[in-house]
Amino acid sequence: MLNVSRENAILSIEICRPDKKNALVPQMYHDMALALESADSADIKAVLIKGSHGCFTAGNDIADFMSKNEDKDIKDTYRFMMSLVNCPVPVVAQVEGLAIGIGTTLLLHCDFVYCDENAKFAMPFINLGLVPEYASSYILPRISGNLKAAELLLLGETFDAEKAYECGIVSKVVSSEELPNLISQTLTKLVDKPKMALVQSKALLRNQKDDIEKHILLELEVFAKAMVSEPAKEAFSAFLEKRPVNKHLFK
Template identity: 50%
Template sequence: MSHIITEIRQHCLTITLSRKDKKNALTREMYQDMANSLIAIKNDGSTKAVIIKGDGDCFTAGNDINDFAKQGDNAEVPETAAFMRALAACEVPVIAQVHGLAVGIGTTLLLHCDFVYATPDTRFVLPFINLGLVPEYASSYLLPKIAGHIKASEWLLLGEPFGASEAHQFGLLTAIVEQSAIDEKVNQTAEKLIAKPSFSLRQTKSLLKGDADNVSQQINEEFDIFLEALGRGAAKEAFDAFLNKRPINPEKFK
């Protein structure tokens, strides 16, 4: 059973993370399914917008740590990389609809979207450093550009949660929308985009993404360091502590 539900309706692809019993934690299969759905619309000539959202009480709790830990040194890299490349290269506008939790890649993927709407209760967290890891998906490049170096340092070096108000203040969100109205707001934005001329829509997005080469280079550099960090003692200790539901041993987390 796929935990990614896709639907194309009236020239809009909707991707729904549908693993609500696990807070939409992402597995390798889910990453690949999302990548496949984005790649499939590249040359279809009709899809003009994409919506990404989560089922249940949150957007996503990030990577499924159990699935990640089982894969060893190559944990989720091929499938995650496929999704990252597909989203970053998507030629039509992408709208993210966020609520509840947006952990790890649940936050970093927003940097590659064109519109981001979140409910007031949404909590964002970039926990990489707390797992002995480093930022991914060009977040170490894009966050300072969006929020400034000081705020990006706070989010990435402390790894503490922050709310929708702060995310909006520092440019991560298009708007904060009440839960009861967010579906309508996202659909209205999609409808407005679909009504635009295809050539102008795609080319305007392309012009806005003029630093794609720098983003791609940063993604690759982060991946190399991420893999190195994954094999070090701090990450192994953090993962083992999580899986065994015990406190981290500070002597091993160095």
């Protein structure tokens, strides 16, 4: 479900679960965390995160998420996200197809985000009776402005690559044919830089790490309470049962 490789000072993490649109399960979060935690080794200068078969990730596998120990699932996800937040070298994301839920959230912690023109994004937490996660409610207003952040997080609707670019979530939008070359060129440029300067420059750029970590914990506290609320229970049940949501329970 995950392909990890190390070549030419690049750590590549490919999400590979095409039959489920690369939806994520706890073991995948665990394995991605282990891979990212190894990025501080001397021979790694950049990290690439991408999806397989023309899809980044559809986010959490809801059926799997609801059938297992929620505390453990959150710990696996938290470990992955914190390893991404604390990754010392630049992280490049290659986004094709869907980037849903945490698939969009994690992009906020990458240093270069390139997507194809057909990519689709969404942070639909509010539609599931939940709240924003992993500092998205902290970072988005700062990069997009309060009005655009409210539109993305309070409506929870799917948005296209152009909107993602306007909101500062992606660095550049190109065609599907151009995307691999752009990714390769960027990684090559990064690998050619002095390692110490690369790491120190990223640390200086990402100078709000303490505030971000505090906000992540605040969001998780609210998220945990929301998970056991009636609206969330109804939203998840409706999703699994493939039926309309009973909005009378959304109080």
